[in-house]
Amino acid sequence: MLALLLPAKKQCLLLALALLPTQWCSLSVAQAPFSDPENSGEWKLVPSVSDEFNDATLDSSKWFVQGVDDKYENRFKGRAPSQFVPANVGVSDGDLVITSKWQPEFGFADEHFGGFKYENVTTGAIISKTSFLYGYLETRCKAADGPISSSFWTIGGRGELDVFEHYGLNPDSTDAGNRLQSSFHDWRTPGTPTYGKRIWTNEHQLPFRVASDFHVYGLEWSPQNIKIFVDGILVRCASKNEIGEHWVVDQAQKVWLDSETFPWEVDPGKLKQTDFPNGGQKFIVDYVRIWQSDKPDVACSDSPTLLSNPIFESKLADWHVSGKVTLKEDAANSWAGSNHVALDGGGEGAIEQTVPVKPNTTYIVSAYAKSPATNYKDVYHDAWLGVKNYDGDFQSARFFRSYWHRKSLQFKTGPKAKTATIFFTNQWSGEPVLVDSIDLIEAAVGR
Ligand SMILES: [Ca+2]
Ligand SMILES: [Ca+2]
Known part of the structure; x- marks a missing residue:
């Protein structure tokens, strides 16, 4: 823990002295959060759950790849019909690339998940081998440009925190590809109506398609507040007080980056080969960085609304x-x-x-x-x-x-x-x- 509290350069030195792999030192060049370029929050990178993906191969000391040796964390083989396949995960030109392919010939698991059989579509997932509790999470990425998710999320204990579950292209819903959906999922008590489901969601429409280009997505998670950032702009601050009993994410979390078929977006029966052209749809991640800080959180502030009569207390005046x-x-x-x-x-x-x-x-x-x-x-x-x-x-x-x-x-x-x-x-x-x-x-x- 000591190393995590020192400035990045000293961290690197300590890690080098400890004879850890030298690529860890590349972390010391990591910048401050995109939303805090001066690092006024005194953020310290947590190397065990951060990665620039700049090496020749994925760092297996840091990441577990779903399906390696037929092992699946949380026994989750993927959201059917898609299945996680290790061969679909790799690093290339400084990026993590998770490819989703139309691959009906693959030897899929002979089982069902969520009412669907595993078939036709292979995807990939990586999971951090260590956990963290509270911090600032950021990735720079480009979503897969097809009917498949591109997600950055964390899970642990009673709750799941989805920084985003991008869905690059839904031909029947033009707003899907511009949506930033950040959520808490409830994993408290099996058998309850909300178990495993979204219990709090922030839905925000972006002025761009998430699959068109790289963007920086950030989320600050403190014991008191959730702040959601896009390209350094704060798009939502919600307090624990506001979210109330739906605030279920308060235990150590592992990091996930993955792609899944979403049956509620596109009916699996309508998925087809041409949805996955040119060797597949690629979710491309330049980096994932997670920082922590000892400084107190900055509370959400209410910006003054620029509209007149916003809650209709003056009836329809000004509208x-x-x-x-x-x-x-x-x-x-x-x-x-x-x-x-x-x-x-x-x-x-x-x-x-x-x-x-x-x-x-x-x-x-x-x-x-x-x-x-x-x-x-x-x-x-x-x-x-x-x-x-x-x-x-x-x-x-x-x-x-x-x-x-x-x-x-x-x-x-x-x-x-x-x-x-x-x-x-x-x-x-x-x-x-x-x-x-x-x-x-x-x-x-x-x-
Ligand atoms: Ca990179
Ligand atoms: Ca009102």
Whole structure:
């Protein structure tokens, strides 16, 4: 532990003196977190769960590859129909590469997982051999550009922390490839309704496809707060107090990087050879770095909203209304305060507000909504939060769940932007959506 508390250069020296492999010293050149370039947080890299992937082969002292010698951590062979195969994991040109292939001839495990047989698609996973508790997690990566996940997550004890579960391409859902989904999964008590499921999620729409290029994704996990960063920009801070009993991640965690088929995104029966062209879809990871700090965490701060009447306490004042829009004075069924808004289905119900913005500046807009008629079987009522007229591309985030839930999206204004129009529309849905607490903030850079 002593070595971890010393500056990086001394760490390297100590490690060298201990006659550990010399590649560990390459860690000393690792930078401060992308979100904290001056390292004001006094972050110290944890070498045992960090890797630049710059060596000729994957460091087997550090990483376990799922399926080697037919051994699978947590007995997890992959999310069927896909199966983890060691040959699909490698390092190349300074990157970890996890390839997902169409490989029906592979000798798949003769068993089922989640109602699906293992068949057709091979993927890969690596898992750290050691654990860590709290810290700042960061990776620079490019998601696989096909119907397969590219995930950076940790698991241990009662909980799982998904920094992201990218899904590069869903032909039926254009927003899937731009989504940053960060979650807690509940592994507390087998047999309970939430066991193994997402118990807290932050859904954020990015202004780019995660499979188009490399980006830096960070997550600060302290005993009090979760902070989610993209390319150094803070997109969400949520406190333990806010998350409440769903805060299940408070024990030491192992790091996972993997790819899986997601049956809830693309039906496994629709997967095909042409989804995995040119030798397969590649999840490419430049590095994974995990730091820890002895400095106290910085609490989440409330940025002032740039919208007027954001929780509809002044009824529909300052909102431009079109179609069938009704103010509901109903505190018991509002998300925040006394009122919320119902946008009727079939009537192109929409609300919007145009506000001054600065040019070349990143903003985050969020809202809470619910679509009561969604039944999760055959009815999903989509409604959309969006932004337009800001000297940039029209952007939106889709809401469809039957309970109050939050989503956000980020946008960067163009050089000529003076205003932006924030809107919520139900124009393509047959049933009402309820909306409350629309927020617009200028994004914070760094912690
Ligand atoms: Ca690298
Ligand atoms: Ca309200």
